[in-house]
Amino acid sequence: MxxxxxxxxxxxxxxxxxxxxxxxxxxxxxxxxxxxxxxxxxxxxxxxxxxxxxxxxxxxxxxxxxxxxxxxxxxxDAENKLKPDGKVALRKYRYWMHFAEGSFMPLLVMLLLFKKIPTQPMPFFIKPIAKAICNKVIDSFILPRLNDVLALIEKHLEVNHWFAGEKVSGADMQMSFPILAVNSVQTLEQFPAMASWLARVREQDSYQRAVGKVGEFSPF
Ligand SMILES: N[C@@H](CCC(=O)N[C@@H](CS)C(=O)NCC(=O)O)C(=O)O
CATH class of the missing domain: 3.40.30.10 (Glutaredoxin)
Incomplete structure (x- = not known):
């Protein structure tokens, strides 16, 4: 167990x-x-x-x-339900498995922190300065990179049903958390392929059983 x-x-x-x-x-x-x-x-x-x-x-x-x-x-995973066995699928699987925590999540965590800093207790005259600095970091560093990340995902999902290609895999599981986090604060209207992928995820029996036990991410 x-x-x-x-x-x-x-x-x-x-x-x-x-x-x-x-x-x-x-x-x-x-x-x-x-x-x-x-x-x-x-x-x-x-x-x-x-x-x-x-x-x-x-x-x-x-x-x-x-x-x-x-x-x-x-x-x-004797039946390769998590990790695909084809060469191309395996390459995609590996890329997105690492991408989720290596390139995607750090930007979301940074965004969360830089939005939070100006809301923390501090001398009143520091607040506008903290806010201006944080907004500058968000606008000049975080958002342009996040937009590139979202565009890359969208492009991939326009031609791939799942992150590793034809079959759901661990790469979808790993990518599900940052995509749910994005979806919890903004609509995915601009990203129709990502929205369809998320709908497919939510249709999976195994996903529904998991959510029934541990819940689905919602913004803090
Ligand atoms: N890269 C790690 C990140 C683990 C992580 O930061 N988990 C968060 C939850 S989503 C956590 O435990 N946060 C609580 C804290 O930092 O105190 C992973 O993918 O497991």
């Missing part, structure tokens, strides 16, 4: 989807976020960084959503 250490409203949703997709039995251990939205210290008893997701199976503890998906693919 797997234990999925799940922080509410978090990336662990990806792993619940993968476990459901592979029909593996698991128990969800839920952790509530602290008032500042960070993880409770109790998660550090499971892994030193205390970030979710963390998956445990007997004496094995795996952190990092990409590494967890790879672990499940290597050890519990």
């Amino acid at each position: 797997f234990v999925l250490h799940h922080l509410e409203n978090s990336r662990s949703q990806r792993i619940a989807w993968a476990l459901e997709h592979l029909c593996l039995p698991y128990e969800v251990k839920l952790y509530q976020r602290k008032a500042d939205n960070t993880a409770p210290d109790s998660l550090k008893h499971v892994h030193p960084l205390g970030h979710a997701p963390i998956l445990q199976m007997e004496e094995v503890t795996v952190a990092e959503s990409g590494a967890i998906l790879e672990f499940l693919a290597d050890e519990y």
Whole structure:
């Protein structure tokens, strides 16, 4: 029996989807976020960084959503339901698996932080300066890069049903979290291929079962 250490409203949703997709039995251990939205210290008893997701199976503890998906693919995926076996599909799978946390999520986290900084308590005369600096970073650095990322995803999904090509894979699971995060703050009207992909994701039985157990991401 797997234990999925799940922080509410978090990336662990990806792993619940993968476990459901592979029909593996698991128990969800839920952790509530602290008032500042960070993880409770109790998660550090499971892994030193205390970030979710963390998956445990007997004496094995795996952190990092990409590494967890790879672990499940290597050890519990005889039918290649998570990791495709064709050369081209595998290349796409690998690219998007890494892209999600390497190129996409850092921009979303930066955006969240730079939007949050000016709302924090500070001397009143500093606030407008903090706001101006943060807006400058958002407009000149984060948004242009985020727009490039979204355009690249849209282009890929215009000609690929799933991120790795024809079949749903771990790459869709990994990409689902940042796309849901974007979709939670803006409409995907400008990105019809991404919107159709998200609709297909939500139609998956395994996805619905996962959401039934751990919920779907919603903005803080
Ligand atoms: N790259 C890691 C990121 C893990 C991560 O930052 N998880 C967030 C939840 S979405 C977390 O635990 N945040 C709480 C905190 O930073 O205190 C992964 O993909 O697993």
